[in-house]
Amino acid sequence: MAQSSVYLKQLQLGPMENFVYVVGDPQSRKVVLIDPAWDIDAVVNLLETEELTPVATLVTHFHPDHLGGNLFGHHIAGAAELLERNLPLKVYLHKTEVSYAQRIAGLSRSDIVATEGGDILQLGSLEIRFLHTPGHTPGSQCFLVENRLISGDTLFIGSCGRVDLPGSDPAQMYDSLVNKLARLPDDTELYPGHNYASRQSSTIGQEKRTNLYLRFQRLEDFLRFMGYA
Numbered sequence: 001m002a003q004s005s006v007y008l009k010q011l012q013l014g015p016m017e018n019f020v021y022v023v024g025d026p027q028s029r030k031v032v033l034i035d036p037a038w039d040i041d042a043v044v045n046l047l048e049t050e051e052l053t054p055v056a057t058l059v060t061h062f063h064p065d066h067l068g069g070n071l072f073g074h075h076i077a078g079a080a081e082l083l084e085r086n087l088p089l090k091v092y093l094h095k096t097e098v099s100y101a102q103r104i105a106g107l108s109r110s111d112i113v114a115t116e117g118g119d120i121l122q123l124g125s126l127e128i129r130f131l132h133t134p135g136h137t138p139g140s141q142c143f144l145v146e147n148r149l150i151s152g153d154t155l156f157i158g159s160c161g162r163v164d165l166p167g168s169d170p171a172q173m174y175d176s177l178v179n180k181l182a183r184l185p186d187d188t189e190l191y192p193g194h195n196y197a198s199r200q201s202s203t204i205g206q207e208k209r210t211n212l213y214l215r216f217q218r219l220e221d222f223l224r225f226m227g228y229a
């Protein structure tokens, strides 16, 4: 039953092995675009061929490989380019990253909806639940759609996102991994923000068994392993 109740398409785009997701309600064909970046043509083509109606852009965090913007002098297409394509989609970003997003991706404040953990976006008969999972960045968020988790750069298959970047916080990452994501049901399907593993999706149960970063009992052990204590 749950299997057919969510439309979920995973596109691998760009040289950094990013996953872009199109997720929605198969009946109404309404979808959200999650971290649309790099190849906006590919995203728009999918919408047209599958006859999908996008209603919002959701961004897991402000890094330009997910949001679009300038990275090391190169421009990465992203949320701002969608706005130029007659797709006036509001960009849902955690409230702590709104100003970064304006600066990095050239979005105006009126393009952005500021979110916080616990928010729900209704999409036809589907609910998209926003989980605030700081650590990789202050406003990293994951999206839970029935039993599917789109995890951005918080949880990868077999690893987790970097915590050595500006704005990263390893103690917050521990809390997000162990106290939030690891407490989701074991059968929750995991869809990460990059194709860094030998497979493209996993489950929370599988990761709890095999992903070292979810297995630390104490914060201090996690910090020591990460080189911070």
Ligand SMILES: [Zn+2]
Residues within 6 Å of the ligand: 061, 063, 136, 153
């Ligand atoms: Zn990132």
